[in-house]
Amino acid sequence: MNQRSDEILLDVQDLKMYFPVTRGLLRRKVADVKAVDGVSFKLKRGETLGLVGESGCGKTTVGRCILGLYKPTAGKILFEGEDIATMPEKKLRKIRSRMALIFQDPYSSLDPRQSAGSIVGEPLKIHRMVSTKQEYNERVEQLFRIVGLDPSMADRYPHEFSGGQRQRIGVARALACNPPLIVCDEPISALDVSIQAQIINLLEELQDRVQGLSYLFIAHDLSVVRHISDRVAVVYLGHIVEICRSRELYENPLHPYTRALLSAVPIADPFVEEKRERIILKGEVPSPLNPPPGCPFHPRCFEAIAECSQISPGLQDIGGGHEVACIRVPGYRISA
Amino acid sequence: MGELLRVNNLRTYFKTEAGIVKAVDGVSYHINEQEIVGLVGESGCGKSVSQLSVMQLINPPGKIVGGEVLFEGHDLLKFEPNGPEMRSIRGAKIAMIFQEPMTSLNPVLTIGQQLTEMLVLHMRMNEEAARKRAIELMSMVGIPAAEKRIDDYPHNFSGGMRQRVMIAMGLSCNPKILIADEPTTALDVTTQAQLLELMKDMVQRFRTSLVIVTHNLGVVARYANRIYVMYAGKIVESGSTKDIFRNPRHPYTMGLLRCVPRLDEEEGRKLVPIPGLPPNLINMPPTCAFLPRCSYKVEKCYKEVWPELSPVEGDTEHYIRCYADTKERVSEPAKR
Numbered sequence: 001m002n003q004r005s006d007e008i009l010l011d012v013q014d015l016k017m018y019f020p021v022t023r024g025l026l027r028r029k030v031a032d033v034k035a036v037d038g039v040s041f042k043l044k045r046g047e048t049l050g051l052v053g054e055s056g057c058g059k060t061t062v063g064r065c066i067l068g069l070y071k072p073t074a075g076k077i078l079f080e081g082e083d084i085a086t087m088p089e090k091k092l093r094k095i096r097s098r099m100a101l102i103f104q105d106p107y108s109s110l111d112p113r114q115s116a117g118s119i120v121g122e123p124l125k126i127h128r129m130v131s132t133k134q135e136y137n138e139r140v141e142q143l144f145r146i147v148g149l150d151p152s153m154a155d156r157y158p159h160e161f162s163g164g165q166r167q168r169i170g171v172a173r174a175l176a177c178n179p180p181l182i183v184c185d186e187p188i189s190a191l192d193v194s195i196q197a198q199i200i201n202l203l204e205e206l207q208d209r210v211q212g213l214s215y216l217f218i219a220h221d222l223s224v225v226r227h228i229s230d231r232v233a234v235v236y237l238g239h240i241v242e243i244c245r246s247r248e249l250y251e252n253p254l255h256p257y258t259r260a261l262l263s264a265v266p267i268a269d270p271f272v273e274e275k276r277e278r279i280i281l282k283g284e285v286p287s288p289l290n291p292p293p294g295c296p297f298h299p300r301c302f303e304a305i306a307e308c309s310q311i312s313p314g315l316q317d318i319g320g321g322h323e324v325a326c327i328r329v330p331g332y333r334i335s336a
Numbered sequence: 337m338g339e340l341l342r343v344n345n346l347r348t349y350f351k352t353e354a355g356i357v358k359a360v361d362g363v364s365y366h367i368n369e370q371e372i373v374g375l376v377g378e379s380g381c382g383k384s385v386s387q388l389s390v391m392q393l394i395n396p397p398g399k400i401v402g403g404e405v406l407f408e409g410h411d412l413l414k415f416e417p418n419g420p421e422m423r424s425i426r427g428a429k430i431a432m433i434f435q436e437p438m439t440s441l442n443p444v445l446t447i448g449q450q451l452t453e454m455l456v457l458h459m460r461m462n463e464e465a466a467r468k469r470a471i472e473l474m475s476m477v478g479i480p481a482a483e484k485r486i487d488d489y490p491h492n493f494s495g496g497m498r499q500r501v502m503i504a505m506g507l508s509c510n511p512k513i514l515i516a517d518e519p520t521t522a523l524d525v526t527t528q529a530q531l532l533e534l535m536k537d538m539v540q541r542f543r544t545s546l547v548i549v550t551h552n553l554g555v556v557a558r559y560a561n562r563i564y565v566m567y568a569g570k571i572v573e574s575g576s577t578k579d580i581f582r583n584p585r586h587p588y589t590m591g592l593l594r595c596v597p598r599l600d601e602e603e604g605r606k607l608v609p610i611p612g613l614p615p616n617l618i619n620m621p622p623t624c625a626f627l628p629r630c631s632y633k634v635e636k637c638y639k640e641v642w643p644e645l646s647p648v649e650g651d652t653e654h655y656i657r658c659y660a661d662t663k664e665r666v667s668e669p670a671k672r
Contacts, residue, residue: 054524054525054526054527055524162613164613192378192379192614193378193551193592193595193596194378194591194592194595194609194610194614195609195613196595196596197595197596197607197608197609197610198609200597200607201606201607201609220524220525222525222599223554223596223597223598223599223601224597226597226599227597227601227605227607228597246603247603250599250600260526261525261526262599263529264525264526264528264529265525265529265554265599266552266554266555266557266558266559267554267557267558267598267599267600268553268554268557268581268593268596268598269557269581269598269600270557270558270577270578270581271578271581271582272600273557273558278529278533280529280530280533281526281529281530284494284496284497284527285524
């Protein structure tokens with residue numbers, strides 16, 4: 001796709017985010033919702049990593065921790081070499097201009113009382129990226145062009161734009177400070193089918209144009225994630241169960257959950273569908289309030305054995321950068 | 337397989353301050369016994385309104401202004417929407433499952449009360465027999481411990497379980513036709529797969545025809561025998577699932593197939609977005625509504641009104657509503 005270097009932009013190490021459940025007058029802590037429970041991954045400059053999983057699996061929480069919107073319970077988030085997980089708020093503000101977020105819902109993520117131009121330009125003012133009014137205007141105009149909007153529309157308000165155009169405004173705002181990292185949280189799921197491709201293509205084009213731009217692409221739609229990402233991490237109940245190159249995800253999925261997830265996504269081709277393996281999972285995702293012992297997936301797993309309820313498998317590279325967390329995968333070494 | 341339902345030239349308009357919205361404008365289709373029919377289109381194309389019209393569930397400012405719905409020798413549109421004839425059909429012979437399992441159940445009644453209501457009303461069962469049947473139906477759709485859960489309220493159920501209740505309810509009176517309007521859109525991928533598979537098995541068991549209304553091309557590719565593609569209140573293409581996917585002939589269908597990412601696509605595939613926006617259904621010109629976005633348009637498209645559905649040459653099952661010759665430019669090969 002674009003010039004991918006081997007330089008690590010983001011290194012997440014054993015990230016944990018627990019939300020306390022309190023009860024009673026004294027708000028005593030009675031339990032933890034383990035939204036993210038030991039997630040580790042690396043993101044290179046210029047790379048797109050997809051985080052895919054079902055609702056409640058913790059993928060959005062991971063994104064929010066990286067942006068510094070939550071203080072993680074434990075773990076490290078090294079961004080450009082600095083740990084932002086423990087960074088004081090004041091210092092974090094500076095780092096925030098280096099990362100941006102594209103939201104899911106282009107209807108509620110834009111202030112209805114703010115003009116499109118001022119929405120896109122606001123980060124420039126906050127982070128003092130421009131010094132003169134003229135510079136500001138030029139940059140806003142440039143941003144509008146980059147995302148395929150006519151700069152003359154800068155005075156209009158969000159309600160005057162269509163859903164696709166609004167998401168373009170959201171993309172322009174994210175690009176304003178020229179950040180090396182953009183977290184995209186379900187950026188197309190609120191859009192119409194025929195409009196989704198426009199935004200996907202826009203994101204891809206931007207990466208070709210802006211050197212070293214990395215995306216953390218969070219979504220539940222496996223086809224979309226696979227399309228846009230270089231590598232995909234599959235998240236289940238606060239854990240990453242598999243990370244691999246996008247191509248391998250479809251051709252050689254190893255974790256039983258990944259296989260079930262893939263088989264649950266229908267392909268728009270009846271001839272391919274006829275021949276596909278169907279794995280219909282039993283039951284539902286357990287509550288992160290009371291996760292099962294051992295492997296989080298074992299109660300629903302069709303390959304589970306007795307040991308699966310005792311061993312909590314960590315991610316292990318089983319060749320070519322394909323990491324998986326399952327003791328049933330051939331080549332996975334169970335450490336004592 | 338005989339024909340069960342035939343809809344002729346159905347038109348449903350909504351009178352708004354801005355003008356008349358022709359949500360459904362001349363839709364004709366049929367449903368055979370024991371088949372699964374897919375109705376595909378983007379939001380606002382009229383697919384849901386057409387189904388609500390068949391059930392006569394259109395409220396002001398909407399109005400069914402014309403057409404016929406032929407079912408068991410009667411034109412359903414001749415019946416009073418709330419008259420005894422329509423009430424004996426709605427829910428009993430033609431049943432419907434809605435998109436939002438959260439809002440389509442009454443929160444203040446137990447699941448049992450809501451399930452037995454129809455059995456008492458339509459099947460003339462007494463309370464005891466109805467309760468027994470309700471428990472039976474609940475276990476059939478895979479709700480564990482049905483005899484206990486029958487006295488629970490909707491909020492005690494997860495989204496997937498609620499949709500299972502809806503399926504049990506839809507099938508409780510052994511209908512001839514079950515209409516499922518985006519039945520799994522609000523749910524997670526693996527739950528979606530569970531429920532669609534369940535619905536397929538259940539309609540086979542009950543010898544019911546199923547209409548799946550969806551925007552998801554994959555879902556219809558996997559389950560439907562025949563497909564109707566809708567755009568701007570009209571059916572633009574119809575045919576067997578295999579014909580439509582192997583040999584799509586309407587530019588809109590072709591565009592849809594090219595703009596969605598596929599799980600099994602080759603790396604580096606570029607999506608081809610459909611340019612422009614879905615039309616505003618107020619004050620539509622008499623020409624083809626897809627014309628402004630179409631890349632196959634010919635002179636005739638501008639001069640003449642939108643053509644009727646006509647068979648693709650040599651095929652009595654495959655129909656399109658288009659003047660352009662799309663044959664020479666068959667869509668991108670679907671094979672990997």
